[in-house]
Amino acid sequence: MSEKKINICHLYPDLLNLYGDTGNIICLKSRIERRGIECSVTGLSVGEKLDPSKYDLFFIGGGQDFEQDVLIGDAETNKKAGIKEAMEDGKTFLAICGGYQILGDYYETWDGNKMKFMGCIDYFTKGHPDRMIGNYMFTCDALDGEKIVGFENHSGKTYLGSGVDSIGDVLKGFGNNGEDGREGMHYKNVFGAYCHGPMLPKNPKFCDLLISTALERKYGSASLEPLDDTLENNAHDYMVARLSE
Amino acid sequence: MPGRVGLKICPDLLGYLAKDVRSIVITGTNGKTTTSRMVEQTLISSGVSYFANKSGANMMNGITTEFAVNATLTGKPTKKFAIIESDEAAFKTVSKYIDAECVVATNVFRDQLDRYGEITHTLNNIRIGIENSPNATVCLNADCSLTASLREELPNDLILFGVNVPIYKKTIREASDAPYCIHCKHEYEYEYITFGHLGKYRCPNCGYERPEPDVKVTRVISSDADSSTVMIDAFGSEQVATVNLPGGYNIYNAAACVAVANAMGFGTEKAVGALADFECGFGRMEKFELDGTETRMILIKNPAGCNQVLNFLSNISEKTLFVCCLNDNYADGRDISWIWDVDFESLCDISDNITGVLVSGIRADDMAMRFKYAGIPEEKIEVIKDYEKLIERFTAQDEPVYIMPTYTAMMDLRAMISKKYGYKNFWE
Numbered sequence: 001m002s003e004k005k006i007n008i009c010h011l012y013p014d015l016l017n018l019y020g021d022t023g024n025i026i027c028l029k030s031r032i033e034r035r036g037i038e039c040s041v042t043g044l045s046v047g048e049k050l051d052p053s054k055y056d057l058f059f060i061g062g063g064q065d066f067e068q069d070v071l072i073g074d075a076e077t078n079k080k081a082g083i084k085e086a087m088e089d090g091k092t093f094l095a096i097c098g099g100y101q102i103l104g105d106y107y108e109t110w111d112g113n114k115m116k117f118m119g120c121i122d123y124f125t126k127g128h129p130d131r132m133i134g135n136y137m138f139t140c141d142a143l144d145g146e147k148i149v150g151f152e153n154h155s156g157k158t159y160l161g162s163g164v165d166s167i168g169d170v171l172k173g174f175g176n177n178g179e180d181g182r183e184g185m186h187y188k189n190v191f192g193a194y195c196h197g198p199m200l201p202k203n204p205k206f207c208d209l210l211i212s213t214a215l216e217r218k219y220g221s222a223s224l225e226p227l228d229d230t231l232e233n234n235a236h237d238y239m240v241a242r243l244s245e
Numbered sequence: 246m247p248g249r250v251g252l253k254i255c256p257d258l259l260g261y262l263a264k265d266v267r268s269i270v271i272t273g274t275n276g277k278t279t280t281s282r283m284v285e286q287t288l289i290s291s292g293v294s295y296f297a298n299k300s301g302a303n304m305m306n307g308i309t310t311e312f313a314v315n316a317t318l319t320g321k322p323t324k325k326f327a328i329i330e331s332d333e334a335a336f337k338t339v340s341k342y343i344d345a346e347c348v349v350a351t352n353v354f355r356d357q358l359d360r361y362g363e364i365t366h367t368l369n370n371i372r373i374g375i376e377n378s379p380n381a382t383v384c385l386n387a388d389c390s391l392t393a394s395l396r397e398e399l400p401n402d403l404i405l406f407g408v409n410v411p412i413y414k415k416t417i418r419e420a421s422d423a424p425y426c427i428h429c430k431h432e433y434e435y436e437y438i439t440f441g442h443l444g445k446y447r448c449p450n451c452g453y454e455r456p457e458p459d460v461k462v463t464r465v466i467s468s469d470a471d472s473s474t475v476m477i478d479a480f481g482s483e484q485v486a487t488v489n490l491p492g493g494y495n496i497y498n499a500a501a502c503v504a505v506a507n508a509m510g511f512g513t514e515k516a517v518g519a520l521a522d523f524e525c526g527f528g529r530m531e532k533f534e535l536d537g538t539e540t541r542m543i544l545i546k547n548p549a550g551c552n553q554v555l556n557f558l559s560n561i562s563e564k565t566l567f568v569c570c571l572n573d574n575y576a577d578g579r580d581i582s583w584i585w586d587v588d589f590e591s592l593c594d595i596s597d598n599i600t601g602v603l604v605s606g607i608r609a610d611d612m613a614m615r616f617k618y619a620g621i622p623e624e625k626i627e628v629i630k631d632y633e634k635l636i637e638r639f640t641a642q643d644e645p646v647y648i649m650p651t652y653t654a655m656m657d658l659r660a661m662i663s664k665k666y667g668y669k670n671f672w673e
Contacts, residue, residue: 017420018355023585026618046432064363070430134579151580196582201614231617231626235610 021061023198050082062097100192122161136173150195273351286523295326340377354549357578407458570654589619
């Protein structure tokens with residue numbers, strides 16, 4: 001048994017928990033623990049100050065507009081500084097949909113109202129009257145083009161700043177904005193995507209990428225024992241095949 | 246579909262057909278079908294003529310069809326009452342044509358968000374529908390902070406229903422769909438929770454709180470795998486009622502039915518009698534036997550509904566085989582992420598009693614993976630995508646079977662069972 005431990009911070013679990021995104025936490029915890037590594041999950045919601053030194057991996061999920069309104073003030077006062085510090089410090093993040101948008105600079109509604117977001121990374125989102133909904137597929141550059149599958153459901157179109165990478169290229173569906181063929185955001189060890197599904201269970205290689213990134217940052221090395229991913233790969237391959245038709 | 250053709254020729258067809266019918270419209274995320282069947286039994290016991298749209302035909306076309314087949318050639322109604330189950334999004338439109346005498350909103354939970362959008366959007370659709378129904382007595386669930394908020398500034402007569410005590414000794418872990426105040430976005434405080442976000446809530450910031458219901462369950466006397474017995478207080482008079490369906494969510498449906506009976510003038514006693522007599526069927530804890538195997542079918546469609554099913558299943562104390570069929574057609578919701586918002590982990594509490602979990606449907610692979618991460622041993626999970634083989638597999642063993650299908654999976658499964666056993670629509 002190793003002495004290693006990964007501490008996960010789940011930001012706003014009671015507010016940003018749309019579309020099964022919590023499945024990402026279930027998946028991370030299971031895949032960490034099955035490697036004999038200890039794992040703790042701490043939820044931090046409104047009114048709780050983030051101390052970034054306590055955590056190795058951060059997750060922030062999607063929410064509805066109502067919930068995003070509830071937390072935006074708290075994000076500014078209690079979380080933003082800690083999140084920025086952790087990001088620059090090379091810690092691992094996964095942000096999905098609304099959580100992805102919130103880390104950016106702002107959201108502009110389609111009729112021109114601007115809402116200031118956290119401004120942690122250089123990108124912004126513009127509302128659009130038509131929703132982008134459906135199963136979709138994109139590549140992951142950090143995994144040599146491995147195909148990621150999931151379900152997108154967003155009306156915001158996200159545009160990345162010049163120093164920010166995408167996760168990869170859209171193979172099927174809309175992705176960030178349905179215009180430039182890119183999906184998600186990748187900055188240092190921070191990943192953002194529109195990918196519900198939830199993202200991690202049926203993309204086990206991507207889940208392991210997050211885990212090994214966090215382990216490497218903390219312990220300097222990370223070799224993950226392989227797991228039996230038969231069921232995971234079946235679910236992944238089924239959707240890849242369906243979207244490749 | 247006569248409704249679709251008729252609506253093309255005459256968009257106001259529904260308004261014309263519905264003019265002289267006393268209509269009860271039932272909407273909300275969960276419990277529409279069961280509440281409708283309970284109300285139907287109340288009308289049967291009262292000896293009045295009525296018709297009802299059958300489950301699934303709850304959008305504009307299906308509803309118009311139902312009114313058309315219950316009218317003479319010149320459009321005069323042949324029945325006095327109509328019980329209309331209406332999809333929340335369709336209610337907004339349907340209500341323009343039907344001058345309902347009673348409207349019921351059962352609850353608002355997160356549903357298939359690819360179809361309905363955000364939860365507040367669903368609530369707004371119901372609000373517009375009620376505004377289109379100025380002559381209706383409106384029956385609202387007091388325990389749902391979202392639904393109950395509809396009563397504010399409403400000129401209609403109101404009947405609030407609810408449950409005044411916690412229902413379960415132990416409830417499963419589930420995320421609340423409405424933890425924050427609908428008015429001021431401050432976190433609610435709860436004196437008790439019945440399930441989901443339902444219960445006695447109060448906002449400590451602005452004071453918005455659960456209103457005291459007119460029709461309320463004051464005690465759960467007993468509950469088992471087949472029924473619940475409760476004390477119902479309707480406008481100050483108490484009666485013992487036996488609800489011929491298990492599960493806490495059916496206690497809410499029963500309270501809604503008593504509210505409707507009062508709104509329509511049938512009285513509490515007729516409703517209470519009906520609750521003991523009615524049979525729901527059609528995937529609502531529906532029981533049948535296949536080759537000697539006791540089989541129950543429970544439709545699943547969203548996290549809140551499915552969590553309630555699991556609340557019930559995780560209390561089973563006999564050996565059981567589970568079957569779960571997950572489709573992602575439009576009527577099921579194309580996004581299947583919601584299965585991760587369901588506490589399938591609660592099945593681990595009864596894992597010794599689970600002889601196996603069979604998964605099927607278009608998204609069987611996702612479902613199998615979900616059970617794996619819920620902690621069901623992988624050797625107990627079997628993927629059988631072919632329905633014929635699936636039925637052969639579970640009828641070849643003797644333990645009771647619980648089938649949990651999504652909507653279109655249930656329809657396919659029914660068709661296969663009918664074909665295999667030569668039953669003609671065995672569920673009717």
